[in-house]
Amino acid sequence: MFDSDKNGVTVLKTLTDTLGDSINGYRDAATHVESEQFRQMFIELADKRSTIMDDLQAELGRLGASADRDGTTLGHLHQSWLDFKAGLTGRDDKAVINEVERGEDYLKEKFETALKSDSLDPTVQGVIQRAYGSVREGHDRVSQIKHSLEGQPSA
Structure with missing residues (x-):
């Protein structure tokens, strides 16, 4: 058996779970925005x-491991809460963008924490670094x- 921490399996599984939440969040956001521009952006992201x-x-496969693509239980609970809240208060584009940006902050933080690890195999570190570039780009786009x-009022 291999040392999961040294090989980065645990870190990679955590990141794939969180990415699953991000994918689900973007797809959900695409169904709740009014702007076609934002809908297309969420689908693209x-x-x-x-x-x-x-x-x-x-990379997990190369290390002899695998992860599912469904996201985390916490992510599913968060989506359910957002759907419930939207049913009560409604969603406008600004509210959806605010929620997406909160998720982006969380995802970016997960990747930054992973990149600070001293114990990752250099190959795993490189895969995470390349992925982080895309995560940061998406984060910055939504943040902007x-x-x-x-400054605009909510609908």
Whole structure:
């Protein structure tokens, strides 16, 4: 048996679970926004996250492990809570963007924590670093939109 921490299996599984939450969150957000521009952006970002997940899962396979693509229980509970809240209060584009940006902050933090690990195999570190570039790009894109909407009233 191999040392999961040294090989990065535990870290990769955590990141793939969190990416699953991100993919599910983007797809859910795409169904709740009014703007076609935002809908297309969320679909595009979900697709990009799916590609990142494929890369991380390929690395897990190389290490003799696997992870599912469904996300975490906490992520599913969060989505259920958002759906319930939306049913009570409604969702507008600004509210959806705010929630997506919160998820982006969480995902970015997970990747940054992983990259600070001193015990990762250099190959695993490289895979995570490449994935992080895409995560950071998506985060920054959503963050810019959120900040541009801050001065506008909610619908």
